[in-house]
Amino acid sequence: MNGDIRRTLHRAVLSRLDARKTGLSFSEDVGRWRDRAEEHLQAEMSSLSLGDAERDIVRLEILDEIFAFGPITPLLSDPTVSEIMVNGYESIYVERRGLVSRHGSSFLSEESLRATIDRMVSKVNRRLDESSPYVDARLPDGSRINAIIPPVCLTGACLTVRKFRKEAFSIEELVRIGSVAKDAAEYLREAVRDRRNIIVSGGTGSGKTTLLNALSQFIPEEERIITIEDAAEIRLQKPHVIRLEARPVNIEGSGAVTIRDLVRNSLRMRPDRIIVGECRGGEALDMLQAMNTGHDGSITTGHANTPRDMLRRLETMVLLCGVEIPIRAVREQIASAIDVIVHTGRIAGGKRAVTSITEITGMNESQVLLQEMFRWSKGNDGAGRLVGTGIPSRFHRGGGETWD
Numbered sequence: 001m002n003g004d005i006r007r008t009l010h011r012a013v014l015s016r017l018d019a020r021k022t023g024l025s026f027s028e029d030v031g032r033w034r035d036r037a038e039e040h041l042q043a044e045m046s047s048l049s050l051g052d053a054e055r056d057i058v059r060l061e062i063l064d065e066i067f068a069f070g071p072i073t074p075l076l077s078d079p080t081v082s083e084i085m086v087n088g089y090e091s092i093y094v095e096r097r098g099l100v101s102r103h104g105s106s107f108l109s110e111e112s113l114r115a116t117i118d119r120m121v122s123k124v125n126r127r128l129d130e131s132s133p134y135v136d137a138r139l140p141d142g143s144r145i146n147a148i149i150p151p152v153c154l155t156g157a158c159l160t161v162r163k164f165r166k167e168a169f170s171i172e173e174l175v176r177i178g179s180v181a182k183d184a185a186e187y188l189r190e191a192v193r194d195r196r197n198i199i200v201s202g203g204t205g206s207g208k209t210t211l212l213n214a215l216s217q218f219i220p221e222e223e224r225i226i227t228i229e230d231a232a233e234i235r236l237q238k239p240h241v242i243r244l245e246a247r248p249v250n251i252e253g254s255g256a257v258t259i260r261d262l263v264r265n266s267l268r269m270r271p272d273r274i275i276v277g278e279c280r281g282g283e284a285l286d287m288l289q290a291m292n293t294g295h296d297g298s299i300t301t302g303h304a305n306t307p308r309d310m311l312r313r314l315e316t317m318v319l320l321c322g323v324e325i326p327i328r329a330v331r332e333q334i335a336s337a338i339d340v341i342v343h344t345g346r347i348a349g350g351k352r353a354v355t356s357i358t359e360i361t362g363m364n365e366s367q368v369l370l371q372e373m374f375r376w377s378k379g380n381d382g383a384g385r386l387v388g389t390g391i392p393s394r395f396h397r398g399g400g401e402t403w404d
Helices: 003-015 030-045 052-067 070-076 110-122 171-176 182-193 208-218 259-266 283-291 307-319 327-337
Strands: 081-087 092-096 099-102 134-138 144-148 158-162 198-202 225-229 241-245 273-276 299-303 340-346 352-363 368-378 384-388
Touching (some): 052 070, 070 081, 070 092, 070 110, 110 144, 171 182, 171 208, 182 208, 182 368, 208 299, 208 340, 225 259, 259 273, 273 283, 283 307, 283 327, 299 307, 307 327, 327 352, 327 368, 352 384
Parallel strands (some): 198 340, 225 241, 225 273, 273 299
Antiparallel strands (some): 081 092, 081 158, 092 099, 144 158, 352 368, 368 384
16 A cells, blocks of 8 residues: 555544553553444544455555554464564565565654654663664563664664574584584583683674573573573573573663672672573673682673684673783683683574584783684585594593484
8 A cells, every 4th residue: 555545544533542551561451442442443544445465465564554563463472483673664674584674664754753663662671862872672572672873874774673583493404403402412411510701702793692592402401590681582492591681781880790890799699500691791701700719610602703713702802801911911800711612603594503613721921812613514425514623632532412
């Protein structure tokens, strides 16, 4: 239907409602207000020449625009969609199975998109305005959202929604879909059970959190696990888990609780393992110190292009934490704390896979030493796969269970 007609119907219905009472945040009234909006909408559409099917589509689109999340409402419940990217009110892109395509619908106006974003962030007690023009938040279903608005975004309001499966991938499933090889999965099983400290590195959307969730299945049931995140995404299927989430500043500009604060506090909570959703700042130093002071078997993730780049990023994060530490001492901490770096990436066709597994073997006079145990290699058939390098591991004994 013509966008001008949709906008006219939308404005007409809103003008006959108290807009303050719409939106999912008013769950106790939403049914009554939605019924009233539908009555007004039917009256407005009675003079239009529309078929029954088109009338139903228009009705749902406008009601979703007022009470739900506009044209992205069906995308949020679509299990094939992993990411939704709104680039201004007229442009929506979606990712399905690693491939990005443009969505056919759009928001009615910039104001409608802003209202949708406000409904999302208000559900998790976050705010978005000119004094705080961007926000990271988590929806009740676990989806992660980022929103940014003018004046810092010249495109108009932009919204990114990262969705997660209701059931986390197991390592067996990752083997089955080709994201990790069987022998590499057995290596990772032994690394976790042997309480090796692991960093999962990779780019944005490369499957770091998915792999971290899968690795957690090898942690013994009786161990006490503390997870620490900016926005809670880790879903461990374990009975003894404490979940901590950072908090931004409040409207007065105070009250922030950082990842670093939570890592320090977690050390007083008698953890067997600490899992940090992502190291991106000064918490890297606290995490390394925890790994070096009896909290073996800890896991974290980080953004990097290669395992060696991950080490450089750790060095940078530690040096920027405000504590004067010689670079050699930082590298010694890293070499002592980290045992394995598992690198993930996107390969041809948008598929996510483990592309490298590397052990840290110590340190020479100037740098941390690495040995790659598995690497991504293309065979004669042109297909890529994770293969062993044949280098003896410092701890992996081989054997163990395999999967069909």
